[in-house]
Amino acid sequence: MNGRLQNKNAIVTGAGTGLGRSIAETFAREGAFVVLIGRRRNKLEQTLQSIENNGGSAEVASLDVAEIGAMDEVADRLAAEHGKVDLLVANAGIVIAREAVLETTEEDWQETLRVNLTGVHRSCKAVLRHMVPQRSGNLVTIASICGQTGMAKRTSYGASKFGVVGYTRNIAVDYARFGIRANSVCPGFVETDINREALHNMRSDPERWSQFMAHNPLGFGQPEDVANACLFLCSDEARWITGIDLSVDGGYTAA
Template identity: 40%
Template sequence: MKLDGRTALVTGASQGLGKAIALRFASEGAMVVLAARSLERLAETAEDIEAAGGRALAVPTDLREPAAIDALAQRVEAELGGIDVLVSGSGIAGPTAELWNVSPEEWDETIRVNLTGTFLTCRALLPAMVRRRAGSVVVIGSTTGKRPLFGRTPYAASKLALVGLVRTLAAELGPHGVRVNLISPGAVAGPRIEAVIQAQAEAAGTTYEATLAQYAKEAPLGRFVPPEDVAAAAVFLAGDDSHSITGEDLNVSGGLAMY
């Protein structure tokens, strides 16, 4: 039970990687606060955790709104006495198109959720960690931020920006005993990557099958990344086994990125 006795807040916990991380954290003994916009999906995640004997608190939160995130931080502090771990996993895929065919609204929404949402979450929840002089922050980035991927400029820009945010934040928080790290997953198996591949195939004028095969062969392991593997990496970075690790960008990509 690597997270026994700790309280973790996971954003984006209603589906995908966020849900996988929340489930794994609960199985490792953490009390997990679940945050995302969808009440129905958050309730499903909470039910799954509790059915397995874990503990969860679902708090529907629009992570694009500073006031909503401030309210989340205040509730966590009042009801649970704060958190030990923050996982910023909320994000959207954004549009798939050449840059000149991306609207300003699509660009702004992708940056607002993927980058600004992480900023707002950290801004609201980190002061309590600083006061307690302890804590771990895990941010979910993407290998797309570090290598070209056709039609994915807004997403790539938002995810690479998180690397700079994490490194600088690690330098700021280190003296206060708080660690900050980032995980860069490769293509994670699930509905989101399937939708992205379909959109890329349409934008490039090729087939879904051809695009899917290209994705798989680019990674040395020749396959997509199971979400459970990313969740295991998050547990490592959240817990005591990574006590001396901060400011790192950990690839969980099957070798798709090695830098």
């Protein structure tokens, strides 16, 4: 297979569903070997099957990205068995509740930050330990439009995603001298497991729905729209791009 990520070894977190699955499939199609990370082995195996059916290669590791040491083991094994760690897309994320500050529970706050921010930190730290001595590497973190602009009832989620954007910029600054780039992708609305129920509820109120859609000039995106942005940032065409947060949002932040 000949592609833009030929001979690259990649790790994609949250690869069993939604955006992560599409990112993993896109990277494999472009020639990368992809380690598929997530919590549910059966979902990861579906992604693996789809990659293999299309002639790509990947493997599955089922774990919690925020657990101390879990991502270190994955990166160490990839380096030991495949020689190097080239690419990370830190995509795993959760939405527990949609609430303003006064309704936000301690549990929601702690768990959202644990997965969305600590999980990204542990994933990035795990690969940087290999990328620095290699003097090369490329990280993409999946933040959100909620990491670029305020939105109603996104207290914990918004805080975690603004955190991801800031965290990623710091990596860009600290590790550029090692030939490492780091960027965030900030998706707008793509209908996936994370928001299906909330979007369904909104659709049942036509007035609310039409106001909401006025903020989405190009409508909703597809998972591959986000995957293609990740592919661009991980490719050599983006070699002078680091520390950005790229809106991939159908015009949401503009509107």
